[in-house]
Amino acid sequence: xxxxxxxxxxxxxxxxxxxxxxxxxxxxxxxxxxxxxxxxxxxxxxxxxxxxxxxxxxxxxxxxxxxxxxxxxxxxxxxxxxxxxxxxxxxxxxxxxxxxxxxxxxxxxxxxxxxxxxxxxxxxxxxxxxxxxxxxxxxxxxxxxxxxxxxxxxxxxxxxxxxxxxxxxxxxxxxxxxxxxxxxxxxxxxxxxxxxxxxxxxxxxxxxxxxxxxxxxxxxxxxxxxxxxxxxxxxxxxxxxxxxxxxxxxxxxxxxxxxxxxxxxxxxxxxxxxxxxxxxxxxxxxxxxxxxxxxxxxxxxxxxxxxxxxxxxxxxxxxxxxxxxxxxxxxxxxxxxxxxxxxxxxxxxxxxxxxxxxxxxxxxxxxxxxxxxxxxxxxxxxxxxxxxxxxxxxxxxxxxxxxxxxxxxxxxxxxxxxxxxxxxxxxxxxxxxxxxxxxxxxxxxxxxxxxxxxxxxxxxxxxxxxxxxxxxxxxxxxxxxxxxxxxxxxxxxxxxxxxxxxxxxxxxxxxxxxxxxxxxxxxxxxxxxxxxxxxxxxxxxxxxxxxxxxxxxxxxxxxxxxxxxxxxxxx
Amino acid sequence: xxxxxxxxxxxxxxxxxxxxxxxxxxxxxxxxxxxxxxxxxxxxxxxxxxxxxxxxxxxxxxxxxxxxxxxxxxxxxxxxxxxxxxxxxxxxxxxxxxxxxxxxxxxxxxxxxxxxxxxxxxxxxxxxxxxxxxxxxxxxxxxxxxxxxxxxxxxxxxxxxxxxxxxxxxxxxxxxxxxxxxxxxxxxxxxxxxxxxxxxxxxxxxxxxxxxxxxxxxxxxxxxxxxxxxxxxxxxxxxxxxxxxxxxxxxxxxxxxxxxxxxxxxxxxxxxxxxxxxxxxxxxxxxxxxxxxxxxxxxxxxxxxxxxxxxxxxxxxxxxxxxxxxxxxxxxxxxxxxxxxxxxxxxxxxxxxxxxxxxx
Numbered sequence: 020x021x022x023x024x025x026x027x028x029x030x031x032x033x034x035x036x037x038x039x040x041x042x043x044x045x046x047x048x049x050x051x052x053x054x055x056x057x058x059x060x061x062x063x064x065x066x067x068x069x070x071x072x073x074x075x076x077x078x079x080x081x082x083x084x085x086x087x088x089x090x091x092x093x094x095x096x097x098x099x100x101x102x103x104x105x106x107x108x109x110x111x112x113x114x115x116x117x118x119x120x121x122x123x124x125x126x127x128x129x130x131x132x133x134x135x136x137x138x139x140x141x142x143x144x145x146x147x148x149x150x151x152x153x154x155x156x157x158x159x160x161x162x163x164x165x166x167x168x169x170x171x172x173x174x175x176x177x178x179x180x181x182x183x184x185x186x187x188x189x190x191x192x193x194x195x196x197x198x199x200x201x202x203x204x205x206x207x208x209x210x211x212x213x214x215x216x217x218x219x220x221x222x223x224x225x226x227x228x229x230x231x232x233x234x235x236x237x238x239x240x241x242x243x244x245x246x247x248x249x250x251x252x253x254x255x256x257x258x259x260x261x262x263x264x265x266x267x268x269x270x271x272x273x274x275x276x277x278x279x280x281x282x283x284x285x286x287x288x289x290x291x292x293x294x295x296x297x298x299x300x301x302x303x304x305x306x307x308x309x310x311x312x313x314x315x316x317x318x319x320x321x322x323x324x325x326x327x328x329x330x331x332x333x334x335x336x337x338x339x340x341x342x343x344x345x346x347x348x349x350x351x352x353x354x355x356x357x358x359x360x361x362x363x364x365x366x367x368x369x370x371x372x373x374x375x376x377x378x379x380x381x382x383x384x385x386x387x388x389x390x391x392x393x394x395x396x397x398x399x400x401x402x403x404x405x406x407x408x409x410x411x412x413x414x415x416x417x418x419x420x421x422x423x424x425x426x427x428x429x430x431x432x433x434x435x436x437x438x439x440x441x442x443x444x445x446x447x448x449x450x451x452x453x454x455x456x457x458x459x460x461x462x463x464x465x466x467x468x469x470x471x472x473x474x475x476x477x478x479x480x481x482x483x484x485x486x487x488x489x490x491x492x493x494x495x496x497x498x499x500x501x502x503x504x505x506x507x508x509x510x511x512x513x514x515x516x517x518x519x520x521x522x523x524x525x526x527x528x529x530x531x532x533x534x535x536x537x538x539x540x541x542x543x544x545x546x547x548x549x550x551x552x553x554x555x556x557x558x559x560x561x562x563x564x565x566x567x568x569x570x571x572x573x574x575x576x577x578x579x580x581x582x583x584x585x586x587x588x589x590x
Numbered sequence: 591x592x593x594x595x596x597x598x599x600x601x602x603x604x605x606x607x608x609x610x611x612x613x614x615x616x617x618x619x620x621x622x623x624x625x626x627x628x629x630x631x632x633x634x635x636x637x638x639x640x641x642x643x644x645x646x647x648x649x650x651x652x653x654x655x656x657x658x659x660x661x662x663x664x665x666x667x668x669x670x671x672x673x674x675x676x677x678x679x680x681x682x683x684x685x686x687x688x689x690x691x692x693x694x695x696x697x698x699x700x701x702x703x704x705x706x707x708x709x710x711x712x713x714x715x716x717x718x719x720x721x722x723x724x725x726x727x728x729x730x731x732x733x734x735x736x737x738x739x740x741x742x743x744x745x746x747x748x749x750x751x752x753x754x755x756x757x758x759x760x761x762x763x764x765x766x767x768x769x770x771x772x773x774x775x776x777x778x779x780x781x782x783x784x785x786x787x788x789x790x791x792x793x794x795x796x797x798x799x800x801x802x803x804x805x806x807x808x809x810x811x812x813x814x815x816x817x818x819x820x821x822x823x824x825x826x827x828x829x830x831x832x833x834x835x836x837x838x839x840x841x842x843x844x845x846x847x848x849x850x851x852x853x854x855x856x857x858x859x860x861x862x863x864x865x866x867x868x869x870x871x872x873x874x875x876x877x878x879x880x881x882x883x884x885x886x887x888x889x890x891x892x893x894x895x896x897x898x899x900x901x902x903x904x905x906x907x908x909x910x911x912x913x914x915x916x917x918x919x920x921x922x923x924x925x926x927x928x929x930x931x932x933x934x935x936x937x938x939x940x941x942x943x944x945x946x947x948x949x950x
Contacts, residue, residue, distance in 0.1 A: 022761060030872070032899055033872070036907065040858055045824055051817050052820075052821040055817050055839075058833070059833045224837040
């Protein structure tokens, strides 16, 4: 009886084991199978090199260079390496310990200890490997801008992605230590410049040692980008405006490609890449001179007399004046006998002038007369027709739309009525009106092309959508303006005579925009050759003083450079 | 003469045992083929030794060994003492005696020697005369080697002594109330024993209750073993293709965790084949036990069966989480000379019982 019981218990035990195994292996098999796969398979991502950027002549503007990084395998590290490593890298031990323990993208990923160390130091560490178990030198690809600040605003800069971005973004493209474009082309074309991360699917053993590569996907490098800027031209323009707070842009009118777009002060984008330059970065971000800001597009200024081109067009188009309409300037203008006087820059007065002479001498009183015959809406309409007050479709970040005011805008934003006196200041490009230098360049380009739409760009798309329409301004009126602009430079009374050159007929307009309490902003914009315009340009100097002096001198220097570089080809 | 000798062997038992050793060899190979040490060659050598032992024991007859019980018992005690004084440390415990190139594990033999001694002792005493004295002496017989094994420490092996003594008392004819008292005392004593456990043993038991308490430390083995067995599914990942064992997520996979390799590579199907082999082995053992009228022989077989089934239960049970992780071999399957020779020796005794059944 007891024997039977014992035998029964034994068989029952066997059956118990069998049913337990059935539950574990058959019922839960799928689950454990997945866990075991996760156990053994590890994905090691490989970063794709970022695409390069070339100028119009295939010079490299942005590329990558090797960076020697110190990485650690925390699993293999022993504490006695820290004093030596601290001495070699000149980093406190506690900081090193913190970095070794920092969060990693995947299990057994090496931890970053120090990026981009000098080559000599890398060799030194490599030689002392025996004393530094778990420490390795890894070569990675680092963004490099060989020309520093030359085209810095166009190129922009990059930065490490942060935790929040990493969580949101596509893992196939962004890793925990990936860089991402923060401004300029680096930001706008980040999707193109950034390639696709590759990776190795490896089988590892329990110690995390690689046993074999199961699958390997090579990273796909980012696409290269070519821009229309001519590096050499850009460099020489940057040289001309060295020390200024200025913006210069030059446009090829046929292709609508920007040949140069320079802004000062500028910055070295390398400062955002090299880990050792955190101080420089902080300095750039806080600097009152705002070196990160592209003065050509990101900030809007009163255009001053340059805007008289628009007022003239508005007067002609609305039929309020003809090219031969004469007004007398005796130094100031009053709306009516009781109102305050609006002065001309020439307090002696210009006497009797027609439109050509008024443009040539930039007479304020003439344009007060024109503006007083117009409504703010009239002026605003032609300003907008010529592209002011709207964001440009440029491949850049932080594009300012500028501001074209009218009475509705004033009522809405300032909650006040529009005074007629404000129309007068509007008419000479002062008051609420704000434009960016690139908007002025577009405006003058449209004039140069007899009213055809122009959209400046520095990245040529593969299938450009070219809208060949024109502004709603009669060509004959534009031709009047162009003639006036020729006089600005060529006439002995012109305000832009300083920019006159002997090799081409230049048409331009100067501007001296009041910016109290500081010095006026200095403007000059134009095109050449007058008969068959090929090039348009804008020069703007923040608080540069007289447009006819400061800006005109820069225009002349720029034209000389242009002649040296391109004139022989044009003959 | 040879034919008669052949006929006297209990073939079902031998086949079941050969099947188990065969499966063991196959998976020792899978578990150790990349090792520099050739475990498979060693295991084949020990299989040869075991076979010799298996066939030689019936020649002497189990009665000889029963009467030599006290001698064996004494020799084993000396060996255990020797382990304590000069044993080799491996994996934090002192369980081995170095014998030239081999390492002898006395606890494997201690189990068998204790069974023989107990069967011999209990078989001589009638359960109808004053039971208490017999029980106390029997308990002392068990306690001495048990205490020495616990001290090694070898928690797993010592655990096997409990079912062994329980089964032997039970089949000997212990009074029900003593049985109940003993169980009650055991239940009360268990928490007291907790104090005597080493920290790692306590941890193992805690982790057994909740493996995720320390998934990378003490619970690691339990979790990895379960993943290995579970991931085998119905038909397994294929011979030598078990990632958990081949990539060493499961430690000790040629000895204590050999079942993980089988479970992972052959799946539930393979596990079932193994269990069926064991079932046949037990069936053979029980047939022989029921066919003999010798009370000592019956107790001997019952003791061996109790130890074997307990080992089976603990070893396989720990791989899927119903038993705590302890270092116990899977009889006939795990790598290890001591385990294999002790097991074949036990089978030799059973074969001898079968051969001599017709004496009465």
